[in-house]
Amino acid sequence: MRRIAMAAAALAVAGAGLAVVTGTAAAAPVDASLGCRLYFSDAGTGTSPTTWADTFTLSQSPASPAAGQTVTVTLAAVAGVTNGPVPLNAGDVPVRVTVALGGAQTGTVTLDQAAYPAAAKAAGVPLGPISATGTYTAAAAGTVTLVVRQVAFANTTATTYCSASGDRDHKAAPVDTPVTASAVVTPGPSGSASPSASASPSASASPSASASASASASPSASTSSTEAATPAETFGPASVTMKCKTLSTIRDWTATHTLTMSPANPGYGANVTVTYTFDNGGKNGPAPIAAGDLKPTATVKLSGAQSGTVKLTGPAYGSIAAQATVPGATLTGQFVASTPGVVTLTVADILFDHPQVDTECNKGSDPVTSPADTTIVARFTVKSTPATPSEVTGEALPKTGDGGILPVILLWGTALLLTGVGALVVLPRRARRRIVLE
Secondary structure, three states, X not given: OOOOOEOOEOOOOOOOOOOEOEOOOOOEOEEEEEEEEEEEOOOOOOEEEEEEEEXXXXXXXXXXXXXXXXXXXXXXXXXXXXXXXXXXXXXXXXXXXXXXXXXOOOEEEEEEEOOOOOOOEOOXXXXXXXXXXXXXXXXXXXXXXXXXXXXXXXXXXXXXXXXXXXXXXXXXXXXXOOOEEEEEEEOOOOOOOOOOOOOEOOOOOOOOOOOOOOOOOOOOOOOOOOOOOOOOEOEEEEEEEEEEEEOOEEEEEEEEEEEXXXXXXXXXXXXXXXXXXXXXXXXXXXXXXXXXXXEEEXXXXXXXXXXXXXXXXXXXXXXXXXXXXXXXXXXXXXXXXXXXXXXXXXXXXXXXXXXXXXXXXXXXXXXXXXXXXXXXXXXXXXXXXEOOXXXXXXXXXXXXXXXXXXXXXXXXXXXXXXXXXXXXXXXXXXXXHHHHHO
C-alpha cells in the first residue's frame, strides 16, 4: 500500500519532542509536540489536522567543528508517527526534515531518511524510530544555532507536513519549532579560506506543483558548491507482473524492468533524464503489426521534494509477426529537478500505442477503469547546491500534468479472443474499417 494516512485517521501519536545540543554537550532527549496536516498528491493547503508528540534528539557531529569542516546533523525520533487505517510497505514514507541555521551562519540543511518505515507496518501502529541525516559546511567562527523548521513524510499518495504546534498550512507556511541546538565553530587553519555554508533553500517555499516548474524560491547565495553525493536507489533489473488491457480483454504481463535516472545526485536546476527498460512486451495476437505502427510510452509520477509527471517514450517497433513476442524497449524522458530533497519516481502506467487500438498496462485489476501505480519505484536526492553547467544542458521533453495517464483509445463491447499471456492485439487497418462499417 502507498498511503501514510487517510483523512479520517491521519497521524495520531503519543509521546515527546526534540532535543538541544550545546557546544560539546551530549544531546539530551526533550519532549515537544508538532502540528501536522495531510496533503493528498502533495497539493493544496492540507487536511485532517493532527498533533504529533514523540521523543526526539537533535544532534550534530562534530559538536564543536572548525571552520571548513563538514558537519553531520541528525534528527532521531523514538516511536515515529502512528500509521492510519492502511497498511504500509517498508520504505513507503521517506522522511525529510528542514533545519534552519542562524547566528554566525544562515541557511537551511535538509535531513533525509529514504527507507522509512524500516519494515512493513499494519494499520494503526507506530511506524518506528526515525533517524534522518544531512550535512552542512561550517563557514565561519562563532556560534551557530539550529532550529527544526519542518518535518515531511513524503508518501507518494499523501504527504504529511509537520511544524510547530497548532493548525496551519504546514507545507507552505511552516513555523519554527521552539527546539534549538547550537554549536561553537572554531577558526579554521591559519590562512585557509572560509567556505560558504552548504545550506539548502528555505523550507518555507513549497515544492514545485509540477515537474516542469522551477523552484518556488531562490536558494541562498551562501550555498556551497561542494555537497556530499547521496547514492540513488534505482529499480531493478527485477521481474514485475502487471495487468494489460486490450479492448475488453485483460491479461498478465511479466517482464524484467529497470528504472534509473541521470544524473543521480544533481544540484537543483538540473535536467534529469529518466530511463525505463523492459526485456519483452508480451505476446502479439493473431494479426501482424506493421513496422512503425506500435510505439511504447510510459508515465512516471514524481513525488517527495517535487511533484508532477514525466512522459517517457521509446522508438516505434519494427514489424512483428502474429503470435510473436513483442521485443523489449528502452523509454526515456526528462524533467528539471527544481527543488532540493529526495525525489521518488514511480512508473504509473505503460501504454503500447497503436493507430487502431492501444494496450494499457499497470497494477490495477482493470488497467483502464481502475488503474494503479506499479511497484517500479526509484529515488534520488537533489542537492541543495546549484546544478553544474553540464547538468543543465539539453532540452527537457514535454511533460504531462496530473491525470496524464493515457486511456485506451477504443473499447468494444465484444471481447476479442486472445492467445498467449500478456498479449497485444491489433487489427490490420482494412479489418478495422470493416468492423466500423458493420
